[in-house]
Amino acid sequence: MPANLVTDDEREQIRDLHAQGLGRNEIARAIGRGTRTVSVQASKMGLVFDNAEMTDAATRVRKAQLAARRMDLAEALQEDAERLTEQMWEPAFVFNFGGKDNTFEKRPVDEPPADAKKSLMSAAGMAIDRSLKLVPSEETAAEDEAKSMLGQLMVGLKVAYDQAKQEEAGEEAGSERTP
Template sequence: MSNQHRPVTPEDRDEIILLHGEGKGRNEIARLTGRAQRTVSVICAEEGLVFDASMTEDATRHRVAQLAALRADTAVDLHLDALKLTQQMWEPATIFNFGGKDNTYRDKHVSEPPSGDKKNLMAAAGIALEKSLKLVPPADDTGVEDAQSVLGQLMVGLKAAYDQAKSEEAGNEEAEGESP
């Protein structure tokens, strides 16, 4: 009969409480005592003991950061793959045919791939870019504020130029009215 199915003794409880006091986590206590994780949780809860979740939170944050880095690396690789695929559209290639009634192989070197192959290369590049952008979407910083600022400054400048031109035009009309 395994330890997990036998009744919990006072000694078992004391060991679990002692290990908790040493700062061990629930899973480690369960492993060390041969008890189920739920049993450890129940005993600690009955004693008013809580587990420090900061280690779990730190580990989770670390793992999330690792996954983000892997996604970023994969996104870069996919962008590079897309670049290679689009470059192949304009490079010399070898086209071939295999088959026929005599099951023969023929090839021919050409200055660039035929249009059907270019279409396939472009489709593959597009898929690579699409997947890359799903892994790491572009930053939400679209530069809207900068554009609004530039447009605002442009409007102020245009208004000043308009006001100056209007003022000069009014001055010219007065000068024309004063001449004999």
């Protein structure tokens, strides 16, 4: 008997591993055979590898991973905003570069000047906005859901109103013909 023929024991392993939900590649690794061999044997036994189910599971996992990363990024942006707002009240340096001698000067101040505070506040606001877009607050999500529901209700009411008007117009046209 040639050494490369699949044994009954290997076929049984393929059947058992398939029943456990393992994919073709995992089964091939487990029994030390090529994926083509596993596919051919599985086909002979009427076993099918459901790629759609595995793809759905992988998609769900990937979405969860991305949601976690968005949460991490939102937290980092929130921390950036907090650091920026703290800087508005901390000692700072003001710089001046130029003049006829092209000199550089700096001096300490108790807190940044107004234009620097405005820039810090603007940067903090952008960080907060980006954070909220990545992970909206529960109130915002609830508001969006309510707006969507109200919008759908308005569309439904408009359709019902239009139908009632058409029926009313049809009844009036029918009553005008009757002597």
